[in-house]
Amino acid sequence: MPILALIATGGTIAGAAASATDTTGYTAGALGAGALLAAVPQLAGVAEMRAEQLFNLDSKDMVPAHWLALGRRARALLDDPAIDGIVVTHGTDTLEETAAFLDLTLASAKPVVLTAAMRPATALSADGPMNLYSAACVAAHPDSAGRGVLVSFGDAIFPALGVRKCHTHRLDAFAGGCAGAIGRSDPLRYFAPPPLRKRGPVPLPPDLDELPRVDVLHVGAGTPPGLIDLMIADGARGLVLALPGNGSLPAAWDTAVAGAVARGIPVVRASRVGMGPVARKALDERLGTRPAGELPASQARVALMLALAAGDPALLDRLLTDDYIP
Incomplete structure (x- = not known):
């Protein structure tokens, strides 16, 4: 069985509200990585999940220093021969920026898959658990290797570059670039082979702690x-x-x-x-x-x-x- 690392960073997928019908007045990043896994016991049939909480915040408060920290941790995990892939839970507001940063700086054939949610974990019909399950399925699938960083959201699979949040409220809140989705997660299928060409990785100084404004x-x-x-x-x-x-x-x-x-x-x-x-x-x-x-x-x-x-x-x-x- 594959071994996947789960890096939790907060966001709506880890959000909580006082009412199960409240999908806007919630606190993002209220739940930890353990709670996310506990909500999806079916993950045990997909992979062995090794979870860690890198930070826990609303992604509107994400800054480039968080990208650098996430990139360093992802790189260390990808270098671990025991790890077959990575799933990153994130807020939707700035997911496209984090995805681009990781895609342009990581060099590995192992899958790195970002996912998120539009409804907090406490909501009726919360979309986070299914999105997390789908992201794990994508990261564990051998056909995901060599495709760069991916975004799994609402049963669609997008390449990191070109993805963008296109709606403020809908559950299918993301869209790809001109090519659109490159696959679907239920059942998992890619529409084309892995690309022959890929941008990156950008050679950054190893001690870099800040990006130019x-x-x-x-x-x-x-x-x-x-x-x-x-x-x-x-x-x-x-x-x-x-x-x-x-x-x-x-x-x-x-x-x-x-x-x-x-x-x-x-x-x-x-x-x-x-x-x-x-x-x-x-x-x-x-x-x-x-x-x-x-x-x-x-x-x-x-x-x-x-x-x-x-x-x-x-x-x-x-x-x-x-x-x-x-």
């Missing part, structure tokens, strides 16, 4: 370009612009963006639209910007932070495409 600016009609200078003055070392449409930069922003790039501040054009890639345009050559490709702004930010941390600005171009082979 990168800010995301949401650009709407009439948003002042002076915000760029304010963010840089406040300490941002890179910027991701969540722009209308296909990463469409307003003409009024050209000077500010070109000035930021000239000062050594990388600027990534992402989209505020929920789906679809951002393609390279002539303005990227003219202004020095980079398109986010199929990554949402949240994950393009993670890629930029990692490129800056690695001290290799050219790495960003490779991380924003799907052909980066280390």
Whole structure:
């Protein structure tokens, strides 16, 4: 029987409320890893679960230091020959960022699967127990090897890069990128073989305890370009612009963006639209910007932070495409 490590980090899946009908006024991260396992005794038929509580918080309060700690712990577990895979329980709010960080920094054929829940553990028809069971099934399955970090949620399996939370309340709250789900968990089946190419891992200094600051600016009609200078003055070392449409930069922003790039501040054009890639345009050559490709702004930010941390600005171009082979 496979041996899986369960790393619990909190979130709604470990949430508790005073009433079983309360699905919004709960406390995230109220239950520990042991309680999560106890709620799903059927896991005993899937794998031997070795649980640990790395931290227990609402994922809205997750910061890059938590990513680094999680990455170090996941790496140690993956290096353990006794461990066949990892399941990470997480909050939904920032799961896509943690998933991207892990996918871009871990190097192992062993499955790493993130899961979460939209309803707290105390709710009627809580979705967490089934999501945890499905994630364990995905992590224990031999066909999950070599696919990078995965997200198992609501019977769908998504690759980490491109996944995003697309609904504030629905139980099927996640969507993939342009390719959508790559498999399903009930019954477990993948729609295609493992990819031949994969981004990462980014070579980070082993003693790294902080990632460079990168800010995301949401650009709407009439948003002042002076915000760029304010963010840089406040300490941002890179910027991701969540722009209308296909990463469409307003003409009024050209000077500010070109000035930021000239000062050594990388600027990534992402989209505020929920789906679809951002393609390279002539303005990227003219202004020095980079398109986010199929990554949402949240994950393009993670890629930029990692490129800056690695001290290799050219790495960003490779991380924003799907052909980066280390």
